[in-house]
């Protein structure tokens with residue numbers, strides 16, 4: 106399947122606005138704050154370490170490119186499945202510096218209204234400045250997500266990007282129900298591509314499918330996830346690193362691979378759903394083998410070279426791609442299908 110894919114790299118205007126704010130700030134101080142913030146994240150402290158202007162900037166420079174890339178990859182997958190979806194309003198839950206708002210605005214020119222909710226004042230201020238520099242009108246309310254959301258108007262598109270991992274289970278379950286209540290079209294939830302991030306996504310998916318949601322992406326069905334324990338559904342998105350990004354992360358290589366897990370849940374039933382490539386396919390001389398999640402379950406597909414057209418097609422498959430059944434190959438050897 107193909108559709109117009111948006112670049113995972115930060116829009117030039119956003120990157121320039123972030124880097125301009127770094128003028129006059131010691132790079133070492135910013136890098137130290139970015140490192141301290143990531144340590145707090147790793148220790149389970151969430152974004153509590155982001156306390157002031159430099160912290161917010163350091164966090165945004167270090168993490169916004171990767172979370173933006175994961176948001177764009179998820180939105181690209183959604184648009185591929187629902188090319189007719191044209192949301193006018195967005196609710197960005199736990200918006201931080203406004204990452205998902207920037208990504209959604211790139212993906213949907215139809216968006217007119219942007220409402221962002223977050224508890225962190227330093228990130229709120231940065232998000233307002235960045236949006237203002239770009240001439241984008243946003244409403245950004247500060248406070249507990251659940252309380253603010255209960256009073257918010259419903260939106261066509263609701264996004265929670267890298268947020269639900271900062272909450273305990275009971276709060277997460279209650280927030281998921283409320284986010285769904287406020288979703289008129291599609292709810293997108295993105296998490297780090299770790300087993301724990303996947304577990305949160307899969308629990309939310311199950312909870313909301315039971316409440317009437319339909320999986321638009323990445324899943325090709327609304328049934329239970331067919332992956333068994335020790336396996337987890339996640340994807341990877343490569344993004345380019347700017348000089349400031351490399352300096353802040355103390356990195357040498359000019360790119361980063363962000364691993365993420367996501368689910369896009371839709372109110373409207375989803376038409377014929379494509380299979381999803383769950384890992385980078387192995388391309389050999391004799392065959393391409395690919396791990397697919399299909400509408401009928403998990404499948405290890407083997408596409409032999411003798412099926413020339415099918416083999417050529419499968420050679421182009423990438424981890425995360427959607428593969429329509431009509432692209433599926435006559436004579437494909439399937440193994441390990443779970444009903």
Ligand SMILES: C[S@@+](CC[C@H](N)C(=O)[O-])C[C@H]1O[C@@H](n2cnc3c(N)ncnc32)[C@H](O)[C@@H]1O
Pocket residue numbers: 151152168169172173198199200201202203204205222223224225228248249250251265266267268271272
């Ligand atoms: C890792 S940051 C992600 C920010 C942004 N969504 C992104 O993708 O870059 C998590 C954000 O969620 C916010 N957050 C976490 N729990 C929250 C809650 N209960 N109420 C409001 N905001 C919350 C934090 O303040 C922080 O800005």
